[in-house]
Amino acid sequence: MKISILTLFPEMFTGFVETSIIKKAILKEIIEIEVVDMRSFTEDKHNRVDDYPYGGGAGLVLMCQPVVDAIKATRTEDSLVVMMTPQGKTLKQSVSYDLAKEKHIILLCGHYEGFDERIRSYVDMELSIGDYVLTGGEVASMVVADSVIRLVDGVITQESHEDDSFSNGLLEYPHYTRPREYEGMEVPDVLVSGHHENVRNYRLKESLRKTQKMRPELIESRDLTPLEIKLLAEINSEE
Numbered sequence: 001m002k003i004s005i006l007t008l009f010p011e012m013f014t015g016f017v018e019t020s021i022i023k024k025a026i027l028k029e030i031i032e033i034e035v036v037d038m039r040s041f042t043e044d045k046h047n048r049v050d051d052y053p054y055g056g057g058a059g060l061v062l063m064c065q066p067v068v069d070a071i072k073a074t075r076t077e078d079s080l081v082v083m084m085t086p087q088g089k090t091l092k093q094s095v096s097y098d099l100a101k102e103k104h105i106i107l108l109c110g111h112y113e114g115f116d117e118r119i120r121s122y123v124d125m126e127l128s129i130g131d132y133v134l135t136g137g138e139v140a141s142m143v144v145a146d147s148v149i150r151l152v153d154g155v156i157t158q159e160s161h162e163d164d165s166f167s168n169g170l171l172e173y174p175h176y177t178r179p180r181e182y183e184g185m186e187v188p189d190v191l192v193s194g195h196h197e198n199v200r201n202y203r204l205k206e207s208l209r210k211t212q213k214m215r216p217e218l219i220e221s222r223d224l225t226p227l228e229i230k231l232l233a234e235i236n237s238e239e
Helices: 010-017 020-027 062-075 091-101 119-121 139-149 158-162 198-216 214-221 226-238
Strands: 002-007 031-037 079-091 103-109 125-128
Touching: 002 010, 002 062, 002 139, 010 020, 010 031, 010 125, 010 139, 020 031, 020 139, 031 062, 062 103, 062 119, 079 091, 079 119, 079 139, 091 139, 103 139, 125 139, 198 226
Parallel strands: 002 031, 002 103, 079 103, 079 125
Antiparallel strands: none
């Protein structure tokens, strides 16, 4: 997979591509990340990429010419152009899974007061990481890239992300590691019992417990299995 990031601040991505799982995926040639400086495409003699909005108002707006030319220069027949904007569809794990199937994603980072509206004609998808506004789309594009890269085959083991929060519609169950006891807090006996079915049921139950407490709307919209109904009844009686 190739991810191209169109930005006015390419230096922000130096650490992103040189650390942890992202770096390993690049070194294994599973992922290619291209950072494109949109400013290099401007035809303005003062090297500007923004201008004042028609009709007045605060701030500056990204101009069509440099942004659209950057998209055209980067795009291929396999590309999906994604505009990072708080007006877009909210990023969810299911969206990340869909994006991980693409061959080439272009992430378009906004700045200032946003994009000239006509730029949207060159975009395939608008995506938001939440209902808030950032200084620019760079941080948001890193979030999207990270969430997608870890789902690409060969980056991490499939088991490592299958039980992630939201992968099965629930929050992830709690994890423990050594030591067995720490400051009076002990690892649950079932996790060291060696009984795999009991471990699976315990994890499902704790996943349901955490989801009901932290994100009850996920439980309310879920088509519960008979086992999940039984475990939720146990949870409610315990609490």
